[in-house]
Each structure stands twice: as C-alpha cells, then as structure tokens.
Amino acid sequence: MTRTVSRPAGAHQVPLPLDVEAIRADFPILSRTVRDGKRLVYLDSGATSQKPTSVLDAERWFYENVNAAPHRGAHQLAEEATAAYEAARTTIGAFIGAPENEVVFTRNSTEAINLVAYALSNAVTAKEPEFRRYAVGQGDEIVVTEMEHHANLLPWQQLCERTGATLRWLGLTDDGRLDLSDLATVVNERTKLVAVTQQSNILGTINPLGGIIARAREVGALVLVDGAQSVPHQPVDVTELGADFLVFSGHKMLGPTGVGVLWGRYDVLDALPPFLTGGSMIEVVRMERSTFMPPPQRFEAGVPMTAQVIGLAAAVEYLQRLGMENVLAHEEALTEYALAQLQAIPGVTVIGPPDTVARGGAISFTVEGIHPHDVGQVLDDLGIAVRVGHHCAWPVVRRYGVPATTRATFYVHTGYDDVDALVEGVREAQRFFGVAPSDDEGATT
C-alpha cells in the first residue's frame, strides 16, 4: 500500500460544539493523574466511557433513599423503587424514540443479542404456538457482516450450531466499508434475521442501514441493529431506523456498567419466548407449567439492576442536555482533525475510512515497525489511554492483514489537546523504537 502524505487540509481546529472544559469538570476521574503525575488523556471511551457526577449521584440517591426490589412488595419503598425504575424506562425509551413497553433491560448489548438469539432457538421447542413464529431451523439463514463485534457474531454462530441454520455474511471493502455488491444474494428468501452494526467499534464506519433493512423487509427477515457504538455518539430514532431490534450498553454512554437495552418492536417481542426465566417474568406458576408476562417483563427475570437503570437514565439526561446532534458534530470535528494529523505522520496507516464521510470517532491505526502493544505502552507512559489489540473484532484485523491495531475513541470531554497528545505520543513511540522516518520522507510503503 502506498500513500502520499501531504500537509492535511483538515489539520486545523474549528471551534468545537461542546464546552470541553466545563464538561471535564463534570467527570471526577478526569482530574486524577496517571503514571507519575501525568494528566489522564482518556481516549478509550469506545471500550467504556467515564461517568459524570450526575450519574454517580443518581445511583447514590437510589440506594440512600428508595432502595427496594421493584415490582414486588407493597411497602412505600417498593412503590417508589418501582416508580423510579419505570420512569427511567420511559426516559431511556424516549431517548431512542421508543415507547416504554418496547424497552427491555439487560446486562449489556452482549446479553441483549444473546436474548434474541436464544429466543429464536427456544422458539423451536416452545409449547405455545404463538412463540414459534420466529423459530429458526435447518434451511434458514442468519446474516451478519465481517465488521461485527464478537458480541454480534458469536451468538449467531452459536444459534446456527444449535438449530442447523446457516450463517452468511457481508464482506468488507478495502477502505473499511461494507461490501454490499452481493446484498441481494446474501440476504434472500431463506434469511430469517440480519444482524448488523450501525457504527463499527474498530473501523469507525457508519453503515448505510437503509438499503440493508429495505432488502431484509423484501424477504421478510428480522433486522437487529447493534447500536453499542452508535447510540452513545449520534442521534438514533427507532422509528426512522426501521429495524426490529436495537441493542446498546449503558456503560459506553456515560452510564453505569451492568445495564444495557434491548429495544424491540412490540409485536415482535410479543411473539418471542423468554430467554432467562425465574421471578418477575411470570403470570401464573404451577408445579407442572407456568405462563409468562407480556414484554418487556417477560424478558426481565429476577430482581433487575435498578440502581444502574436509574444511573443510565441520568446519563441519558446528561446527553440530552448536551444534545446528541452536538455530540455527533463535536466528534466529527475531532475525528477530522485527528485523521489529518495522524495520517500526516509517515508510517501511520489508518485502518478504516480515511475521511469523515459516514464515519464515527473510532480511529484504528498501525504504526510501521511497532507492534500496537508497544505503541499503547508508550502512550500509556505519557498518560494516554487507548485500546490495543483486535478490539473484539478479530475477523476485521485479519481482513486487513494486521495482527492488531491501536485505537483511539472520542467522547464529549475530548478536546484538541487530547488529540495533540495522541499525535505527539505516536511520534514519541517512533522515536523510542527508532523507527521515526526522516521529515523529508514523502511516502510510506
């Protein structure tokens, strides 16, 4: 691969839509130092985001004032806990344009996807005829893409193993986008479900879901959208999206760990058998046989992660105050700047779309002559937290012929100073490992 490196057009700092200094003051962890007193430059929000005080306060408020198991008990605390839990469901649903009865709380995106995958195989043996509508079996096909996070790949591989269905996938182009040239054959009348990410966690690509969903509709397939990297970073409305399922994780969007969301169209959810069973999700229980609640309760067995749900609602409110359009524009400005700066360094190759067209703020790159672990170690020594490795998307790094990448991801508290620190850190890594190309070198191979 040969790439001409010239002074980048985007290497200037347009005013950022968000007030980075004010936002940083909301995040207590950003005031700590790392590695002998260095400012923490946190560029790993794609793995997990940091939490503003309002989220921490909301969880603390719940435990200090209303802690009780929701949907059980008739005492005042139980009533208030139930009200708080359900109010949070309304808030979180409204954030994606969904009514509350279509919002199912799970542990995270991974569990939400597994919930759907297991429901589709549980449907095969369901005693209730109404739960067999989406049963998957031999001759059926499940479609994913080569850029999926392992969380949106392995549950489908496993579903196919359990049911005898066939897994098919859409490939990738050299510039980090979905290859849709064979969409019409890969998604066909045998397809039962298409699972696709809205924003790649490793490449940053924002996928054109409209065409994929339209094709799925033509053949009567369900569509599950992995929103783990999109819902935190761009406005997402399930009505506009037109899919059947959307999953996302609270901890990647300023919320607590241990809470995620499965949104599903009500009529689809209502036709699915449960995944986990136990308390809370039942209608009538007898020793021989039991019946289940309608959605969303059917899919929420056991005492839920109430405090985390309330924390996630606080995170949603925080994001709403900033405005998701502003969050998107903020990250676009940073991404344009970072892509220009990084690609101006001889030896640096961005794995993924090289420009900001249909692209989010996850930037994966390699540095010629230095393994990503070693790049990450030098950055860490400078106080810069990035992710290194295959980013739970091993087929992607294999597709692009690299063992791993270094990945920087941005969020609401990220500023140009963070990007500058990253760029200087990469140059420092090149100096440290003695691979810094001379300044007059015009191209890398």
Added chain:
Amino acid sequence: MQLQSMYQDIILDHYRNPHGRGLRDPFQAEVHHVNPTCGDEVTLRVNLDGETIADVSYEGMGCSISQASVSAMYDLVIGKSVTEAMHTGEQFMTLMQSKGNATVAEELEDDLEDAVAFAGVSKYPARVKCALMSWMALKDASARALSSPTGGADA
C-alpha cells in the same frame, strides 16, 4: 520516563535480532499458543535428544515483549534437560510475579541471564502474559514431546 525499565536494551536487541527464530526439523512436538486478549501467537517446536532439549524452533507474531521473550528463552534452554528448563521457566514465572521487586531480580540474575531484563515487565500486569506466552508454549511442547512415541528417542 519509566518505559526504559520495561524496554531494556537487551529486550530490544532480542526483538530486532531474534535468536533461533524459524521452524526446523526434526521435532517431536509442535504447539500453537495464542494470547486471546491481543492476538499474539507463537508456533513452537521442541526437538529432544533423550532428556535434553536439542532444539527449540519457533515462528510468531506479536509485540516486542512476546517476541524478545521467546528469543531469550531459546538461549536459556538449549542443551538443558527438560527438568532444568522447566525449573528455569518457574524462575522466570517468579520474576514475572515480582511486581518490580529488585531483590527478586537480583537473586535470579545468574540463572536467568538475559531474561532477567524482563524484570521491568513485571510492573505491568497487562504485559506479563506477553512475556510468559513462549514459556507456556515450551512447557506444553516439552510435555508432548516426552509423551510422544519418538519423544526422548534419538531425534
């Protein structure tokens, strides 16, 4: 900068000019180990002459720590008995668990030779696995070689 304590010159020398690299015949056992958190891999062969490690050959890809570690290990174990090599492996494990304790490193210096340079890695828990991968592969391959029909026979 603390980096120097991890990336000793000895480590960088092994990384840039690895000793014993390449897969060679004959061998009694070949293993493939990966570090699933990062995708680092090593393919390693052991050739025994009786109880003695006559050759260790390998191919791999990974970070400087993992690649330098297998090179330093090669220097340490060739000509040793499997029992001695495993003892050295345990000493290296002790070093990796020392969390940067200089006394531990000093005590092991004579036995571990170049490999004592990895003492700085022990301060970084995320990188310890990188340094240990090749030793785990050697342990695995040696056990298989000893139990293989031709293991320990004339190679």
